[in-house]
Amino acid sequence: MLAALLVAPLVALVALAAHPNSISSSRVRVPPQRDRALVEIVCEAATLCEAVPIDRDGDRRLDAAELEAGWNAVRDYVAAHYSVRWCDERETAPAALTGSLVSLAESNAAARAGASDVQWIELELEYPSARVIEGLRIEFRLFYETNPAHMDFCEVAWEGEPPTPWKFNAENDTAAFYDARLAAELDLEARPNMLAHSLVEGVLHILTGWDHLCFLLALLVASRGVRALLWTITAFTLAHSITLALAALDVLRVPSSWVEPAIALSIAYVAALNLWWRRPRAPWTEALGFGLIHGLGFAGLLSELLLDEPQKLRVLIGFNLGVELGQIAVVAALLGVFEAVRRVRAHSRAASSASAPGASLAPAPLDRWLSWAVLFAGLYWFVDRMY
Secondary structure (H helix, E strand, O other), X not given: OHHHHHHHXXXXXXXXXXXXXXXXXXXXXXXOOOOEEEEEEEEEXXXXXXXXXXXXXXXXXXXXXXXXXXXXXXXXXXXXXXXXXXXXXXXXXXXXXXXXXXXXXXXXXXXXXXXXXXXXXXXEEEEEOOOOOOEEEEEEOOOOOOOOOOEEEEEEEEOOOOOEEEEEEOOEOEEEXXXXXXXXXXXXXXXXXXXXXXXXXXXXXXXXXXXXXXHHHHHHHHOOOHHXXXXXXXXXXXXXXXXXXXXXXXXXXXXXXXXXXXXXXXXHHHHHHHHHOOOOOOHXXXXXXXXXXXXXXXXXXXXXXXXXXXXXXXXXXXXXXXXXXXXXXXXXXXXXXXXXXXXXXXXXXXXXXXXXXXXXXXXOOHHHHHHHHHHHHHHHHHHHHHO
């Protein structure tokens, strides 16, 4: 009964994680004259199709004719869900700037996100201002009604100054940005610490990456003892760090249509070994081999963080550290749960809580329940990502 209660939430998360969170990137540039804000928004065609019904043939891609026919619909949608306001923190009500859509076309941004098989659409907008722009308040509410977990990776830059990064989501859809002079005058930080910023992004990414967490869980069940677990986690860390860096720095490109199903298969494979393989095995070898594939899955978000970023090494180190800290936290929590289950069962049976030599770190029959759940999740994701 206790095992079923622990496995049920994992099964429930399969549907939640079946479709990867949609992402977009936006860039706001203030030219030297500071008389307007130039905005570029790049999003997946499928995401735009879900929010604005302009996909006439239903293939979740947009050709030039569909983009031309949908110009007014996209313009009105953006006007209703995206706003730019002039501000300097001395105004009680920041003044709204009226924007216009100046370009709507297919983008070559696929390479930026490490997914050359995904179609990207680029929107360019212009927001003129009668006053010199020293600060902007941006509200991003695009795509949340159809993708509640949508994230936008934004950069705001005044000409001649390094860009300020920000992440918009449904819970954090408004932010103010200032040029360096006004930020100093108001004693505000114009640009966050990029090491800390990317570290937090890495932690959040692993904690919401259900497929990676399922793979980690399968490896944990496969490990026979803490020492074996340490070797396994070290191998996984080393492997995904290599491909994460290569893909994020655009040295290695692999289409996501290959990577995502391969990640799902790796999850199902390790879970199947847990259930049916009876010979001794070294799970660190599985972690090392499949970790190379999982690193490619991590790279999409990191690629967004590295766009036009002058401190690439700091971002890369911070994000990777964040992923590792998140993994350690998850493993520690699971080990705590396993030990608690073991103690409860031992107490109820008036038996020792010690595990048999060579037994899984997850107590029986929880180890098999978890492996079945992870196997189901991996196969479900594989079918979903293939078809």
